Amino acid sequence: MPFLTTPQPRILIAGAGIGGLTTALALHAAGFTDIHIFEAAARLTTLGVGINVQPSAVLILRNLGLLPGLRDIGVETAELNFYSRHGHPILSEPRGSCAGYDVPQFSVHRGEFQMMLLDAVKTRIGRDRVHLDHAFAGYSQTTTEGGSITAKFIRRSNPSEEATIPEMSGAALVCADGINSAARRLLYPNEGLPRFSGRMLWRGCVEQPPYLTGASMVWAGHANQKFIAYPISGRADRRGRALVNWIAELRVRGEGDPDLTPPPTDWTKNVPKERFEGPFEGWMCGGLKMKELILSTESVFEFPMCDRDPVDRWSFGRLTLLGDAAHAMYPIGSNGATQAIIDAETLAEKLAGVIDSWQMAGVIEKALTEYQEARLPPTAAIVMANRGNGPDQVLQLAHERAPDGFANIYDVIPKDELESIGANYKAIAGFEREAVNKKAKETEHLAGRFESSKIKAAILVKTV
Structure with a gap:
């Protein structure tokens, strides 16, 4: 069925953290317009501490038109220095642009970064598409032609009171609800605590x-x-x-x-x-x-x-896991947020490939499986590498x-x-300089997609 006469597939996202918000922005950039984000917290603030975003993820954010915002709130990391407990220098290595990458590495306050992404989502996709105080609680789905998945939500602030939107149906459900993911608990009920x-x-x-x-x-x-x-x-x-x-x-x-x-x-x-x-x-x-x-x-x-522990499956029909819900890892190597951002880009690319045929039986499921096959093995390797320091x-x-x-x-x-x-870890984590710079040159035109909308976006923010 031609794209122009096909209704937009609705994509549901559980979790408005870095992974969920970046997924929404990547999907929007890929042509999706019917996107809804559900967040368990009743209020989002700049709570949190520092994180690092590696060049491989900064490149994705650049292509989403977010590099100016990152430069405003963050610090372009220049070097990483290792010392013994006695203060003796072990190793000093340049990072980001100082190491010859075409895009920087950033150190940034997690809460400010999340708010920057949230503002971009509200501007590009709509303020009414972010639903707070909606904790993911369950789902049901059909896999036939024209099928759907229905996500169910509860009000965490007052469980006895029904959520404003107790359930919503869509073509796909992306669960980016963190290390204590409710979705993962449903899929792996015997896994237990982290x-x-x-x-x-x-x-x-x-x-x-x-x-x-x-x-x-x-x-x-x-x-x-x-x-x-x-x-x-x-x-x-x-x-x-x-x-x-x-x-x-x-x-x-x-x-x-x-x-x-x-x-x-x-x-x-x-x-x-x-x-x-x-x-x-x-x-x-x-x-x-x-x-x-x-x-x-x-x-x-x-x-x-x-x-x-890594699992062997993230995608179950029209549902898939992303970010910490899929691959929670030790905060070693500055990779947690970076890997969630790479997840988001990969998922958007796989779904964009079926935007014209999404109503056909098995198409959405296949795209989510391809996303899983692309991202599960490398993130599992990082989880295990981080356990080895x-x-x-x-x-x-x-x-x-x-x-x-x-x-x-x-x-x-x-x-x-x-x-x-360090070189071996960069290869495992996917931010080798040559690979990042090659992709940076091949995609340098993408950030320009958002240039023409900056004035319009500024007006929209002031009037909403």
Whole structure:
């Protein structure tokens, strides 16, 4: 049936995080107009801490016309520096544009990034297409010609009260509802809670004078005690300051402990610094004094470091998983948000290929299976690589071979071995420079799709 006389397929998205919002924008760019996003939270705010977005994902965002927004809110990462717990340098490598990529790497506040994506969704797709306080609760589907999938929702803020939209039907349902995904729980009812690593993360942000290049990431310590810091605010940078996102990591459960149940925590509540700051006494790396960063931070939040075992299937008929719902991984290698963004682009490409024939039996299901086949194997490999410390393995090797420190890292880890760790991880994670730059040149025209709509979008935002 010709496209112009075929009703638009309605795409339902559960979850308005980075994965869900980017999926909506990628689908819109691919020609879809009937898109609805359902979010469990009753209100979306700039809550959160820092994340990194690798060039492979920044390229996708550039092609969606979002690079100017990223430059406004984020910091273009210049370098990544690894140190021992004694402050001895292990490895320094340029990142993003400084490493010869045609697009930058960004360090950014997760909440601000989410709000930027949300604003773009409201402008391009419609404010009325984002439904808050709608937690995904179940689904039913038919797979015959002209079939559909119906998603059911509840009001999390008041479960006894019916959601404004208790259910909606569409051609496909994308579940991007996080590591504790309700959809995944329905598909894998015996899986249980996320898998706890035995390590806890404490996170905070504090403004201070810039350090090193002003756009430097610092990684220090070893697998069971680590400190990470990097600036995340473009606005602070333009004022000559640095909003430093920091992460303190400690093992709180013994290695080999068979109990993988995560401890109960509430990542929205401030926790006392006395819980973790003692072991970082005297740490100083890259000009940063770790304990001073901790003590000068007003609010600190606690996160158990968890992931999930890879599964062999994401797509079930007209339903598929995306982002953390599909492949929750340890926050090692700066890959969580990046992989969700790549998911979004891949899914949009597969569905765009059937936009003219979507009403035929099996067409939507086939597209979702092709998305799964393209993305499940590489993300499963990253999950497992991160369990082996990913690029952070350089820290562990230095600690194991020279626990009391060293004068020259090459006396501890040969140069070739050291550099191969990062190169191997880039290949696994899909952000090798040559591949990213080749794609950047081939797709450089795509961001221009949104240039002509900027004035119209600005008017729309002011009048809605």
